[in-house]
Amino acid sequence: MARTVGHVDAAIVGTGPNGLAAGVILARAGLSVTLFEARDTIGGGLRSTALFDSDVVHDICSAVHPLAAASPFFREFDLAARGVPLLAPAAAYAHPLEAGPAGIAYQSLDRTCERLGKDGSRWRTLFGPLVERGDAVADFALSDQRRPPGDVVAALLLGAGTLAFGTGAAARLFREPATAALLAGVAAHAAGPLPSLPGGAVAMLLGHLAHARGWPVPRGGSQRIADALASDIEANGGRFEQGRTIHDLRELAEAKVVLLNTGPAGLLALGGHLLPSRYRRRLQAFRYGPSAAKADFLVSDPIPWADPGVGEAATVHLGGELSEVFAAETVVAKGNRAEDPFVLVADPAVADPGRARGGRRPVWAYCHVPPGDPRDAAALIQAKIERFAPGFGDTVLAREGMPATALAAYNNNYVNGDIAGGSVDVRQLLARPTPRLDPYSTPLGGVYLCSASTPPGPGVHGMAGYHAARSILRREFDIRQLPDLGP
Incomplete structure (x- = not known):
């Protein structure tokens, strides 16, 4: 197994807009936060790069917001x-x-x-x-x-x-x-x-x-949104480990809370062997579009x-x-x-x-x-x-x-190329990713989800991360008041 991560209040896997939004909130609430990104560049669907010409920036996934x-x-x-x-x-x-x-x-x-x-x-x-x-x-x-x-x-x-x-x-x-x-x-x-x-x-x-x-x-491309979020996280004590792939939830055993900016397929890959069989079957039944x-x-x-x-x-x-x-x-x-x-x-x-x-x-x-x-x-x-x-x-x-x-x-969250993180139908809007009172929590204590496969669904809005972070603060740290998010 890969090396384990040391003690941290919150370990966030994935630096798409929802993971970054959650990182902003948790770091501003005073928690020690580390975000893990498999690629060398943060941002998930917000990444931009120069594809053909060093002066011209292209948005790799999302462009209009x-x-x-x-x-x-x-x-x-x-x-x-x-x-x-x-x-x-x-x-x-x-x-x-x-x-x-x-x-x-x-x-x-x-x-x-x-x-x-x-x-x-x-x-x-x-x-x-x-x-x-x-x-x-x-x-x-x-x-x-x-x-x-x-x-x-x-x-x-x-x-x-x-x-x-x-x-x-x-x-x-x-x-x-x-x-x-x-x-x-x-x-x-x-x-x-x-x-x-x-x-x-x-x-x-x-x-x-x-x-x-x-x-x-x-202005300047979608990457600028990711960079602004990351700067705020770092300004409040958060850390990034880029080029670091998490293969198993047990690598994060010393983190008090783990927040996965992944869909059901990602959770199954990281911790399917740890999940109760009923919940695992529900995740396996999640439909992509x-x-x-x-x-x-x-x-x-x-x-x-x-x-x-x-x-x-x-x-x-x-x-x-x-x-x-x-x-x-x-x-x-x-x-x-x-x-x-x-x-x-x-x-x-x-x-x-x-x-x-x-x-x-x-x-x-x-x-x-x-x-x-x-x-x-x-x-x-x-x-x-x-x-x-x-x-x-x-x-x-x-x-x-x-x-x-x-x-x-x-992007592993784009299962089969589905950029919406799962089929957008009535059932999967009301029970995304599974029927659960708190859709961000999982049966694994301290493990939460915050991707587009959770409410409110796809799009660059950060709100899945926002709601997941609010749930974490309340359930895990008994913090009821969200921190101010302004500059």
């Missing part, structure tokens, strides 16, 4: 005050069509409704009340799902919108194809069959955030969208009309390849011009594929972009594909 802007943890942590402003473009996201104008969701609700024409009033009816209660909606959606909502009206509004776009009624909600497609592209972030209640919930949450706080990118296949591009010019308005958005959904988006996502959710898959494109330099250096800029994109698909989808993704942006290929200076299998190898 509406949930970071809305998260109660990050609102208090205040990234901007720490030199990491979140930059929101004028248009949060766009959805071009091959026939007719693109759907564009501006941060301005008024401007969005004006562009949507006949559907403008319906869009306002759907999102206006949610925007007015934006922080309360985010607080409810990003809660531990074990307490009554602080704002019941906000919860009811989110529920009503979920029913409106999470059922067969979605196809009848709007008059214009561009409007329906615009929201269908947001629902596709749920990576599952559509329409569905999880898809409707994601559409309402991310859709209203477009007008509340925008869909921003962090569709995967992602990613492509990174180094380009010489902004993407030449056929509809120039699309260029105001840093996030663009390519999937055709609502029926096409729903059909493609449902095919993939059934374990098959879609002939024309949904593609999400991120062009961070739209919001952060500093990401473009010497005329070169990063473009990031992925499509949904069946679990463990080994196919390099870079050529497919480039062709899809070219359909809506003729001449895009002429701007590509370099390209690299990252199949689902490569994503799985890159």
Whole structure:
């Protein structure tokens, strides 16, 4: 067995956003904290690097962060005050069509409704009340799902919108194809069959955030978020051991508390032999969802969208009309390849011009594929972009594909390339990863979970780490008051 770790109050395995958020809270509460990272660079899904050009930063996994802007943890942590402003473009996201104008969701609700024409009033009816209660909606959606909502009206509004776009009624909600497609592209972030209640919930949450706080990118790349969190941990006495793989929970036997920023598969690998058989079987039954296949591009010019308005958005959904988006996502959710898959494109330099250096800029994109698909989808993704942006290929200076299998190898939490940490369906939202009063605790005394496989699920929000740290402080150290998280 590998060498054991010496005494520490809290040992955190994994330095993704949830592990880092938990580290911030526990270190600020006065605990001795050590974080272990198998790779040489911290950050998990927040990592950034120079792929093709030493001057141009590419985000390896996550690039655009509406949930970071809305998260109660990050609102208090205040990234901007720490030199990491979140930059929101004028248009949060766009959805071009091959026939007719693109759907564009501006941060301005008024401007969005004006562009949507006949559907403008319906869009306002759907999102206006949610925007007015934006922080309360985010607080409810990003809660531990074990307490009554602080704002019941906000919860009811989110529920009503979920029913409106999470059922067969979605196809009848709007008059214009561009409007329906615009929201269908947001629902596709749920990576599952559509329409569905999880898809409707994601559409309402991310859709209203477009007008509340925008869909921003962090200045300089996602790694800057991880670095700000790490700096705060170290400033409060926390330590990092990078390039250190933990193979067995027994290596951490001298830690009073162990917090795993891993999914069920990670816990089984580290301590399956120690778990009660019933709990182990439940973890083994945890279901993972569709995967992602990613492509990174180094380009010489902004993407030449056929509809120039699309260029105001840093996030663009390519999937055709609502029926096409729903059909493609449902095919993939059934374990098959879609002939024309949904593609999400991120062009961070739209919001952060500093990401473009010497005329070169990063473009990031992925499509949904069946679990463990080994196919390099870079050529497919480039062709899809070219359909809506003729001449895009002429701007590509370099390209690299990252199949689902490569994503799985890159991050053990991305089982089979599932970047959501597990299927996002009704059952696994309510009991994630297993039915348990405290979803962060495990039957092993002092061992907790805090990954995207726990509530509130996927996304860069830090709230799984926040809730897990709160549970640890209360249950293990009898600390009821969370520390101040401000700069």
